[in-house]
Amino acid sequence: MANTDTKPGTMNPVGKSVQRLDVMEKVTGAAHYTDDIPFGNALLYGRVKRSTVAHGLIKRIDVSKAKALPGVKVVVTGEDFPNLIGLYLKDKTVFARDRVRFVGEAIAAVAATSEEIAEKAIDLIEVDIEPLPAVFDAEFGASKDAPLIHPDLANYECPNFIFPVPGTNISNHFKIRKGNTEEAFKKCAVIMEKKFRVPHVQHVPIEPHIAVAQVEPDGDVTVWAASQSPFSQRSSFAKALGVSESKIRVIAGYVGGGFGCKAGVTMENVAVALASKSGGRPVKVRLTREEEFFTNFVRQGLIINLKIGCDAQGNVLAMENNQWWDGGASTEYGVNITRAGGYNSSGPFDIPNITTNAMCVYTNHPIGGAYRGFGMSELHAGIIQVMDMLAEKIGMDKVEFLKRNAIQGGDFNVTGMKMHPVGLQECIDKVAKELNFSVKEKASSPTKRRGKGIGIVWKAPSMPPNAGSSAEVRLNEDGSVTVSVGGQEIGQGTFTVMAQIAAEALGVAYEMVKIEGPVDTRYSPYEWQTVASRLTWSMGNAVRRAAEDARKNILEMVAEAWGENPANLDIKNGYVVSMKSEESISLKNIVVYGIPRPGDQGWIGGPVLGRGTFMPSYVTNLDKDTGQGARAVVHYTTGCQGIDIEIDTETGKIEIIKAVSVFDVGKAINPDLVKAQIEGGFIQGMSSAIFEEMKLVNGVMKNPSFVDYRIATTADLPRENIAMFVETAQDDGPWGARGIGEHPMTPTIGVLANAIYDAVGVRVSNPPLSAEKIYLAMLEAGVVS
């Protein structure tokens, strides 16, 4: 063991780009992901029988042949699991019971001694389904003519901020009525209206979904899962099985990419269902890549109609915003994404008059889930383009138009919430400068066209008002620190940031801190979910408080031993020092064994354990009819993106010359990790904007593989991908920090569309902004022949 005293350490690590905590394991192949855990010979392999019909009534399920196949140990169907579950709206069962609602929906499952046998058994299950008329378009689905997908909608349990419309396919109708939109439009010099369609896309983590479940003799259930939300999964499993939370334990190791799809519960329920009948044998269910594409939660499609008007000076006066979200066969996050689409519907603009109808609509498509941005990529895709159209129409410089209308601290936003200080103006300036935005540049060849686009976004953590965090900080004999949290390392670097926060708050070197993993709901402190870009801020606050609590215990112990006031003591580089007496003592040993009183008169202190929790207490509900309220969300992260492109007029291909993204992160706890999030987020945004679309034809996904559903590769990068940030402190963030995980991908569709327009004079507005679409649009407009 190296002598920790002499090891060079990083003191005051907050604000420094320290090396990630998890890299040694990850570069050597030692990091354990769920599929890497050995379970021995007892392990059973689960496979799922899925619906091939988009909407229909189940007339018959015959599992007898599957059951008879040697090696098959368990066969379960919907009959075995009648409970209604769902994160917000309880509208689905683990397996389809009387009705199937999308192609890929689980109907039955098998656990067998090998994957091959399970697969064979699945083929032996006979299912008769009587097809029903189906809904494949959200706008149609919301109409009176659409067949009903959930006739029982009126009876579903749901929280008080979700508003289903019984007798329709609308699972949530969120409204904003702010000011007087109709009157305001009359005062506008220019009004632009446009309808956009954003297709379904997939998250595409490189690690497919996986879960292993096992039931103990006392009925307790353990689930190992690639999970962004072990605690909320625990409560979901408990509801599915009709048992209490304490009977369930979720263990979640490293996650090979989440992006939202490993939050909530999808296929994990199948593993739990099979394990509940396997006589104690563990059951592993792993999605194939194909299943990952068509059965998993999707980024739901959006149809949005935007009408926005401004006066002759370029002040945006009014917006009418109608959204039809394709929530799919049932809802998990979809209803809340719709809510986010509503209460963010202005985008980061100060607009006095707004009418919004955001509707989540049942369709016979895969189920909508959370995807990096939680609706904001889709929403901003349209807003960024219409704002660009408005600026052009009134003949105003685009940067000036954005700056004039961008939301500022003190403004009362779309829900009537008073905005905290935001550095959006600075973000816009930085992008404009870095991209030389006002200069029209020359294309590199006569067959190419050059153009630039710019746009701004905002996003608040979309979560229940009372999403909580907690943390524990323990000190060890050698003076090192162990931090326990329930938030997940999904690649974003949260464990590293938590270690920085703990080290800074305690007064020890960063290298002395370890984060306990894997997250285990039996031992780890509670965390709502690793979503919403909320961990640095929320879990960071809990860790900071826990570290401060530990620090207080230490200082009080030493103060008592030295007969000093704790206020005169400090912890520096692993030593308690007195500013008065200049005495110092190492944390080693005393943080576990305490300090002896002089003259063998007993001991002071003992093992140091700090605890911290955080939960926002100020978020209020919104009025059902107007969407107005005192404070809808905790805060907003805002930012600006600009892109400089060239288009090959012979093929329609885009080449990105330079992309610049600048976000206001409040405080960059780890600047390099912030930049890494922005760079990676931009590429994911670019990939979804240019390449990605689930090609759903009558509910069937036609491209469920990497060969047919392309994502960006090393060969598709911008020549320059520039990430920057500004720091306007958040009042209740640790050192002022707020989240940045999701935001970088949210502007890209709209900004790219603006750049395409600037380059070739044609608006290609609906993603994917593929070479083909651009070429054919240029052809139609006569730009090429």
Next chain:
Amino acid sequence: MGFHQISVKVNGNDEVVTVSSNMTLLRMLRESLALTGTKNGCAAGECGACTVMLNGEPVNSCMVLAVEVDGQEITTIEGLAKDGQLDIVQKTIIEKGGVQCGFCTPGMLISARALLNRNPHPTEEQVVEALVGNLCRCTGYSRIIESVQAAAERS
């Protein structure tokens, strides 16, 4: 279905394994030899997470039958570091911040090492070409590409 006994050198160790005809090299490494650093991302030759070296050349181990590697040599991510010393590509990917969730990392590093073995001083475009079959959803790739260039400069 037929079973075959094969001999194979994996990360320098001689192994004798009994494999079924339909067992891929990927499954053999993970299930028979407990070398779980090699990841299964698609089982269809598309994502590159399962990339290992077969006689020094990178292959998608999901696209090779275990029985086909009888008498051959395999290097997996677990065999990249030598005598407790990280390979230079492992060091530089850490330094450049090219690791996030880590699931593509083993395959990425094998592709990088194989590239530098056949071409110690690749151009940026050659790095791009060598890694195009390794999908990454987190990093946006540029730090990974830089890390391979940095490794080339230093070796």
Next chain:
Amino acid sequence: MTSAHPGLPEFDYVKPAGLKEASQFLAQHAPEARPFSGGTDTFVRMRDGFFNPKYLVDVKGLEGTRVLKIDEKEGLTIGAAIPMNRVVAFAEASRYPLLVEAAKSVASYQLRSRATIIGNICNASPAGDTIGACLAYQGVLNIHGVDGPKTLPLNGFFTGPGKNLLKPGDIVLSITLPVPPKGHAGRYIKLGRNRLSDLSIVGISAMGVKDSSTKSGYKFHLAIASVAPVPFIPAKAEEILANNALNTETIILAAQAAMDAVTPIDDVRGSAQYRKFMVRNLVNRAVTEIMQKLSA
């Protein structure tokens, strides 16, 4: 919709000792036995349920499949066991620049460590990237069947998507590409959705050479991927390039003729309409670039 198998379905792996035995086994067990080289098409199709072989016959150990050689008279011979990367790295293959360029465009480096040119040909996909080059170089397949060795010219080998002239028991041992005309230039332009590694939306193989027997003084071989049920040779475009003074207008005419001749379909990679325009624009680009090379 069939859902892909999590691994590979069950089958028996067979490694025959000799050619005769191999051909006989394949013929006797047709259609349940299937030969394979790199397996990169075979395994994918087995996972998808399109192929359900009971036996997979590994041809890579068979006599004549490991050849990779150049012969001053016969040209280049590439065995069925030779993965594309080895062809690309083979110094003498640079005499066939169109083939090298096409081979480098297939999938990823690691896939090309296994994927073979023979497999690409036998798979008979209209999208096969190396087929056009082999056609342009007038390739001939060396085959072993139940009746012994035989040869088949590649031109005419393809009978439909995934279909070819091979009979049960036939094993393609290698392909021979005759010595190419001196001073020829080649260009493979592959348009995918991604810049590299995608399957082609269209793929243009073009080879040109100075030739005193034609009116234009040039002869061109063209083949186009992903625009017809089989790899497509736009004969009319080739004629236009042979029979008219080679200038911008002629190239435009030829490109238009190619566009008019192709019969693409809509699929997940691209629409028929887009494909047609891309054939025109990229044939134009390929021929123009070859003319530049030839006059350099």
